[in-house]
Amino acid sequence: MTRFVAPGQRGERVFSPFLLLPFCHANRMPHITAEIISIGDEMITGARLDTNTQWLSQRLGELGVDVQFHTTVADTLSHNTDVFRIAARRADVVVATGGLGPTRDDLTREAIAESLGLPLQLHEPSLEFIRGMFKRRGREMPERNHCQAMFPLGSTPIHNPQGTAPGIDVRATREDGTQSRIFALPGVPAEMKTMFDESVAPAVLAANGQRQHIAHHIMKFFGIGESDMEAKLGDMIARDRQPRVGITVSAATISLRIVATGDTPDACQAAIANTREEILEKAGEYYFGDGETFEQHHAVIRHLNEVGQRLLLVELGRAAPLGDWFAAVSDEPGFTADVPAFVGGISLANLDDLRQWTGMPDDASAETCLTALRQRLSADWVLLVDEYPSLHQTNDHPLPGSDVTFLVAAPDGSFPSITQHLGAHPSILHARVAKAGLFWLRKCFVTASSGV
Amino acid sequence: MTRFVAPGQRGERVFSPFLLLPFCHANRMPHITAEIISIGDEMITGARLDTNTQWLSQRLGELGVDVQFHTTVADTLSHNTDVFRIAARRADVVVATGGLGPTRDDLTREAIAESLGLPLQLHEPSLEFIRGMFKRRGREMPERNHCQAMFPLGSTPIHNPQGTAPGIDVRATREDGTQSRIFALPGVPAEMKTMFDESVAPAVLAANGQRQHIAHHIMKFFGIGESDMEAKLGDMIARDRQPRVGITVSAATISLRIVATGDTPDACQAAIANTREEILEKAGEYYFGDGETFEQHHAVIRHLNEVGQRLLLVELGRAAPLGDWFAAVSDEPGFTADVPAFVGGISLANLDDLRQWTGMPDDASAETCLTALRQRLSADWVLLVDEYPSLHQTNDHPLPGSDVTFLVAAPDGSFPSITQHLGAHPSILHARVAKAGLFWLRKCFVTASSGV
Structure with a gap:
């Protein structure tokens, strides 16, 4: 007989055949070893880069766990079963990601059950939870999602607040009586991270002696x-x-x-x-x-909120990341204000287009355009990025890049500017240019604040 | 007795105890299976993201090889030995990266030798090659680099034109007489890629019968x-x-x-x-x-280039990804035009701000604002996203989201619009809204083209 706890009551296990056995053998504590398993054709074929494993390695390391192996395996049942069997033999903690979805390709439930020699059982509370999730979206639960409520006998569901796939927390007993604890999480990074932080990390810390x-x-x-x-x-x-x-x-x-x-x-x-x-x-x-998610644009908005000033962005060239970044900040707790500090952003091809937009003559300077925009749109500061470079290489430089000018229209009527050669790998070049612009804007803030 | 070929004469093996055995057993050909092994503390701790394995997975897949496992292991001899032993048992081809440097942490040579039960032997031509490499850089070879010329008995060095670490090409015979072929390459991506393309890929294709x-x-x-x-x-x-x-x-x-x-x-x-x-x-x-990188905004630009029309974007709310996406497209080969199809983008908080920007009265409709903008900025189409939702959850829906209206100003003076509830995980919600907007715009293109 196996009873499961409701998905909401995570961590509380009512029954397990392994409950009385220690988490890992005593002379190994607190040196807990781990293996991370990543499941999915998209990883094994190289279609997708596996960032989950990197993230889990860092987090487990911080918990004092010695990560020793990463294994990636395709959506093939026999291979998955082998991989779980090997991992349970050589690692105290196994954290797996992927294979918990509702499709035929999602085999983690079966693989764990088979590798541990346990049958799969329906967990009614999980089924209710999944049904409720669909109901709130105004949909009937498709029949195939039923399998997401199936768990290896003796396992505990891991609550997934963001998706329909609960995780699996189950213990494997080795031939010598010691145990390995397997945590299976979904492959969707955000769900995986939340579930690790909320459920897996506390369980690992507790197993690691609780004093640490x-x-x-x-x-x-x-x-x-x-x-x-x-x-x-x-x-x-x-x-x-x-x-x-x-x-x-x-x-x-x-x-x-x-x-x-x-x-x-x-x-x-x-x-x-x-x-x-x-x-x-x-x-x-x-x-x-x-803070992990704190970026320079947060620092900019925080400063502007403090001094009660507003910023307008003009991005020229082959990108416009700042408009997106700043639009999103206004949504974050701690960065809102009665009068939002971010006025808005304009994305255009070049300075000629900016002159046309602002109704200026063809020979008008950038400074003239920014002054007109600032007045018309009630902004205190304007940052002009002129311009985001092409991502293609030139003969002069091994990496793509170009000279970029950052021109700031400051509240005191000055126009501090800087021109830098900025080059980087194409995957980060535009972000790097945007960040260099914010670095310059922040320097201008300091000058303005200090009255220099 | 074992003789090695000079590193320059790659692929030509003079003697091997396994030479007379087939590459892999006949009834498995041409279905060659592979395992990729990535070696290094920096990967296992998550300090570095392993991109070598993704690259190798893609290349092996293209050669018709069925990659089944990826394994990552720290710089620990016993774990490396275990990993090579398991891989040789379950994969026809094993491609390993890392652990071939001259430091104490570099254990791949020992691990392969130990897992196959073979002694390490000095390969004089490789030693000469390494010495010559240092000499050309005007340096004496440090004593520790000596180990880079040590090879498991019966293996063939793989020529490394860019560095001091030759690779290792060695066959392991399984209990049933079949073989696994191990290729060990350096972890430096540029060296690894060159050696794979020049030496490993031809060997794998040849083994695969060359007809596939x-x-x-x-x-x-x-x-x-x-x-x-x-x-x-x-x-x-x-x-x-x-x-x-x-x-x-x-x-x-x-x-x-x-x-x-x-x-x-x-x-x-x-x-x-x-x-x-x-x-x-x-x-x-x-x-x-x-195509892997082809997105809806490419389809939009391609269509606009074909019909010679131009698009303006207005993004309201907590994001503005479209401005960035469209700015970048103009840089891509095949999407350029004499008159760029993307006029530009405006990112604002809400419709009130749009009225202020366009100089319209407080009760002006969105349609009026778009018409004014279209005329002023010489655009044929305007897409308004009203508006990108907050990334925070509401009580009504398990995932963040909201009703979003996509309003299009079409060249014929019509204003087709649609309002949809869009919800998704915060990490993809804004992109999903943007893509839904492009889906609607593309439908409007079809209606306009068909004259409906």
Whole structure:
């Protein structure tokens, strides 16, 4: 007999044949090892890049778990079964992503059941949850989604607040009596991440002795390369340092991730605060904020809200990412204002088109156009990007790029501008140009604030 | 006794204990299976995203090889040995990247030797090659690079024209007498890619009988969900179908990838053409183009270029992705025009702001604003998105979303519009709304072209 908890009551298991066995054998704690399994034809054929595994590796590392293997496998039942069998043998924790959808290709439920020698059973509360999800969307649940409520005997559903695929939390007992714990999550990154943070991470921490607390904090930087940042930080990025400082780069934005472990949450936070101060002393001039999703445009909107000023954007050339970024910020908690700081954005091919739009003569300067726009649209600041380069290579430079001018119309009537050669891999070039523009705008803010 | 060929004479093996055995057992040919192994702490910890494996998966697939497993492992000898042992057992071809450098962390040579039970032997020509490489850079070879000339007995060095690490080509004989062929390449992407193309791919094709050709083709669709598309395609997506049809979804756009194998390239292309027709019969109303990177905005620009008309975009609310997408299209070969079809984009908070921008009274309709803009900016078509929803959930719907109106100002003076409830995961909601807008615009194109 197996009873499942309702999907809402995650983590609370009513019955499991393995319940009385320890999570992993005692002499291995707290050194928990892990394997990450990624399931799907789109990964195995190279049609899609597997970013889930990278994310999970980072998160498990922060929890003190020693990730030792990643395995990717196609949507083939026998291969999936083999992969789960091997993983359960060699890793204490197995986190799998993908294969939980409602189609014939989704085989994770069967693969886990078969590899552990367990039958699949219907979990009524999960079925009700899935039905309810469709109902709220005004649809009947298709018959094929029924299989998403099937679970290997003895497993616990992992609540999925965002989709119809619940995860699976199940223990495998090895020949020597030790256990491996398998967490199967959907492949949709957002669902996977939420479920990992809400359900898997707490379970892993609890299994890891519960005294060990972990906290992390992310600081963001722009205007410095990775190697230069590493040189500035010196020993701070050593792997055995506590708290550990990890460096990652995404489209020219540097993130420093401080991970502290300690006996109490307060001890973790205190250690993070000290390390944060140390980092600011070394690289403060490039720092613009904290938090994984905090970008320079957040820093810009925050500043404008504080001083009660408004920004208009004009993007010329082969891209217009800033309009999209700033439109989205107004939706984020903490960045709203009675009078939104973002007036709006204009995307045009070139300066001639801007003259036509603003009704200026053919020889009008960019400054004249910006002044007209600023007055007409009640903006305090205007940032002009002139212009986003082509993504194609030129003979002069190994990477695509070009000279880009950032012209700012400031509230005091001045027009600070800078021209830089900006080149980068095509996949990040436009974002890099946009960020360099925001870096310049932020410098103009500082000059204006200090009255220089 | 083992003799190696000089690294320059790649592929020509003088002696191997396995030479007389076939590459893989006859009844499995030409169905060659493969496993890709990626070696390195930086991948296993998530510090670096593994793009080598994706690249190799795509290339091996094109060679007609059935990639079945990817494995990633840290720089730990025992784990590496296990991984090679498992791979040699289950895959005909094993392609490994990483671990061939000169440092203590580079363990691939030892791991392969140990997993196959072969001793490592110095290969003098490789040592000379490495010494020469340093000499040309004006340096003495450090002692630690000596290990890069050590090879498992019976293996063939794979020439590396760009670096000091030769690759390893070695055969493992299984218990049943069949063989697995292991190719170990460096982790540096440029070196890995050159060595794969120059040495590994020809070896794999030769082993595959050389008669088998492969071709693929991608078709794109919007306006239909994945499950509904699967239902429409029926048996066409069966895994044993020839040509095979694979389905993937990215932000509500569906890609169907047709992969055909045959005796000649023409046979492959003919099979693809037939399957493509069959798909169009079943789901043609949602089809908008061909090619991995072809999106609806490409279809829109292509149409506008054909009919010599121009488009202006007005995006209201919490996003403005279309301005960025369309600005970028003008940079792509095949989509340029003397008079660019994309006039420009405006991103604003709401309709009130649009009235202010266009100098219209507070009670002016959206249609009036669009007409004014169209005339002022010499556009034929205007698409208004009113408006991009908040990414936050509401009580009514499990996913964020809202009613969105797409209003089109058509050249004939009509204003076709549609209002839809659009909801999706926050990571794709704005893109989905933008794509739904383009779907509506394309319908308006069809109506205009047919004179309805």
